[in-house]
Amino acid sequence: MKITRRRLAASALASAAALAQNPPSNPAENEEELLKAALEQMRTNGETLSKFPVPMATEPAFHFKP
Amino acid sequence: MADVPSDIYFASIPELNARVRTREISVEDLVRAFSARLETLGPRYNALALPLSESAHRRAKEVDREIKRGRLRGPLQGIPYGAKDLLAYSGKPTTWGAKPYAGQVFDYTATVIQRLDGESAVIVGKLAMVELAGGGGYRYPSASLTGPGLNPWDRTRWSGGSSSGSGAAVAAGLVPFALGSETSGSILTPAAFCGVTGLRPTYGLVSRHGAMALSWTLDKIGPLARSAEDCGLVLQVIAGHDGRDPGSAGKSFYYTPQYARKMKDVRVGYAPIDFSEWADASAQPAFQGAMRVMKETGVQLVETKLPDFPYGPTISTIISTEGSAVFEPLIASGQVNQLADRKQIAGLKTGLGIPAKDYLKAMRIRRLMQEEMRNLFAQVDVLLTPSRLGPAPKIDQPLDRGRAGTPPKETGLAAMIPAGNLAGLPALSLPCGFADNLPVGIQLVGAPFSENTLIAVGKEFQARTDWHKRHPTGL
Numbered sequence: 412m413k414i415t416r417r418r419l420a421a422s423a424l425a426s427a428a429a430l431a432q433n434p435p436s437n438p439a440e441n442e443e444e445l446l447k448a449a450l451e452q453m454r455t456n457g458e459t460l461s462k463f464p465v466p467m468a469t470e471p472a473f474h475f476k477p
Numbered sequence: 478m479a480d481v482p483s484d485i486y487f488a489s490i491p492e493l494n495a496r497v498r499t500r501e502i503s504v505e506d507l508v509r510a511f512s513a514r515l516e517t518l519g520p521r522y523n524a525l526a527l528p529l530s531e532s533a534h535r536r537a538k539e540v541d542r543e544i545k546r547g548r549l550r551g552p553l554q555g556i557p558y559g560a561k562d563l564l565a566y567s568g569k570p571t572t573w574g575a576k577p578y579a580g581q582v583f584d585y586t587a588t589v590i591q592r593l594d595g596e597s598a599v600i601v602g603k604l605a606m607v608e609l610a611g612g613g614g615y616r617y618p619s620a621s622l623t624g625p626g627l628n629p630w631d632r633t634r635w636s637g638g639s640s641s642g643s644g645a646a647v648a649a650g651l652v653p654f655a656l657g658s659e660t661s662g663s664i665l666t667p668a669a670f671c672g673v674t675g676l677r678p679t680y681g682l683v684s685r686h687g688a689m690a691l692s693w694t695l696d697k698i699g700p701l702a703r704s705a706e707d708c709g710l711v712l713q714v715i716a717g718h719d720g721r722d723p724g725s726a727g728k729s730f731y732y733t734p735q736y737a738r739k740m741k742d743v744r745v746g747y748a749p750i751d752f753s754e755w756a757d758a759s760a761q762p763a764f765q766g767a768m769r770v771m772k773e774t775g776v777q778l779v780e781t782k783l784p785d786f787p788y789g790p791t792i793s794t795i796i797s798t799e800g801s802a803v804f805e806p807l808i809a810s811g812q813v814n815q816l817a818d819r820k821q822i823a824g825l826k827t828g829l830g831i832p833a834k835d836y837l838k839a840m841r842i843r844r845l846m847q848e849e850m851r852n853l854f855a856q857v858d859v860l861l862t863p864s865r866l867g868p869a870p871k872i873d874q875p876l877d878r879g880r881a882g883t884p885p886k887e888t889g890l891a892a893m894i895p896a897g898n899l900a901g902l903p904a905l906s907l908p909c910g911f912a913d914n915l916p917v918g919i920q921l922v923g924a925p926f927s928e929n930t931l932i933a934v935g936k937e938f939q940a941r942t943d944w945h946k947r948h949p950t951g952l
Binding site: 440442445446448449450452453455456457459460461463465469470471472473 | 614616694786787790791793794797819820822823824826827828830831832834835837838839840841842843844845847
């Protein structure tokens with residue numbers, strides 16, 4: 412099948428049309444609330460990790476090679 | 478150009494390769510057909526980031542000349558494919574699915590693409606993805622420069638992410654295989670939701686040179702294709718040491734089905750609760766059917782569960798810390814506010830504030846996880862669990878709603894995605910049926926560098942089922 416410029420243009424329009432048919436469904440969200448929620452999640456994760464016992468000799472799962 | 482038979486669009490890699498080797502179809506005709514299909518239908522699923530038809534056609538002619546001269550390469554010779562748009566392709570935009578990088582162009586090509594070119598596979602397009610591979614944590618499927626990935630089985634549903642275009646393109650027969658990537662779920666999820674086979678290799682087996690980094694200690698590149706065997710054939714080409722990737726494991730992969738273990742010698746660990754109480758009610762019949770097929774293969778089924786660790790907080794801390802560090806310039810400049818998903822913007826910003834003690838604690842817990850997983854793989858060879866607990870969600874629904882109702886008390890293997898990724902383990906997602914007329918999948922997870930075992934079990938499963946041969950109607 413020969414690819415014509417008309418076909419390529421149609422593809423580009425189809426892409427734009429698809430976006431128009433499926434607009435980002437991201438209703439207005441309060442940035443401050445999202446930041447607060449992210450900070451809270453970070454804090455909760457940190458708390459969970461801090462409570463998990465790890466033997467003192469355990470090294471992190473990465474190592475440096477000279 | 479000759480017309481190509483329509484059965485090529487859902488053919489396997491060996492089937493296509495046989496037809497080009499015997500010159501039943503020219504590579505030029507094959508590539509033109511797939512290029513045109515990807516350009517025409519890719520936008521229907523928001524799967525296409527960038528067509529590469531011009532360079533693909535030129536390359537196809539070169540490969541035809543190769544074949545005519547009798548210079549036969551491996552099974553990927555002449556096979557068209559797509560690559561997730563986090564892989565650099567010299568001289569062309571590589572957008573990372575994100576508006577701030579829409580015009581980004583590199584002057585080099587990712588190692589995996591170079592390796593595929595070395596075997597005369599032909600790249601026909603870059604495929605859409607969730608912006609920045611979703612590292613900041615995104616809420617909606619629309620978290621992408623190209624809009625929400627739409628599922629070829631039902632366009633009101635998500636194709637999964639972050640390798641959304643890769644999953645959709647293979648499912649719709651737009652490419653025979655695609656390259657995706659996984660930090661935590663980004664190959665397995667679109668594979669499961671789109672009803673295709675996806676392989677997440679062992680960490681370090683496949684070079685990440687030329688790939689966008691999200692999490693240095695978690696990122697892996699792998700194939701999505703029509704079968705376990707096809708994934709093995711692609712992995713054989715893309716795997717191997719690369720001095721340009723600091724995380725390279727220095728190991729190669731040779732697909733060796735001739736040395737596959739007898740199924741009766743393979744011990745498969747599973748947790749019954751994964752296929753019942755953890756799974757969505759609509760998916761339970763398909764998962765239980767998959768278990769029956771597994772039993773028929775002759776593998777030894779062993780009940781087991783994951784060791785008890787805080788997988789979610791651990792992986793979340795590591796991805797947030799590393800991801801925000803990678804994108805520090807984006808955040809500092811304020812361009813992060815151009816991203817499509819507001820939750821992701823917030824996550825990236827706060828990630829810069831994670832204390833070092835939290836990151837280091839997560840990495841130490843990770844060391845303990847690796848040791849416990851080694852102990853687990855002394856008792857079993859493969860772990861089996863659903864890839865995702867149900868079918869694809871609707872594209873307008875938030876992805877972080879969490880599970881309805883109280884979760885089961887027994888954890889089973891439900892945390893396999895974070896656990897497997899934290900331990901750097903390989904996984905193979907296989908389509909295993911339908912729930913609410915949408916595909917669902919199971920995952921096989923193995924010890925590091927056990928991809929041949931996973932593929933052997935996957936092949937046996939696919940010899941007894943035809944889920945991997947199904948495709949959406951009307952395509």
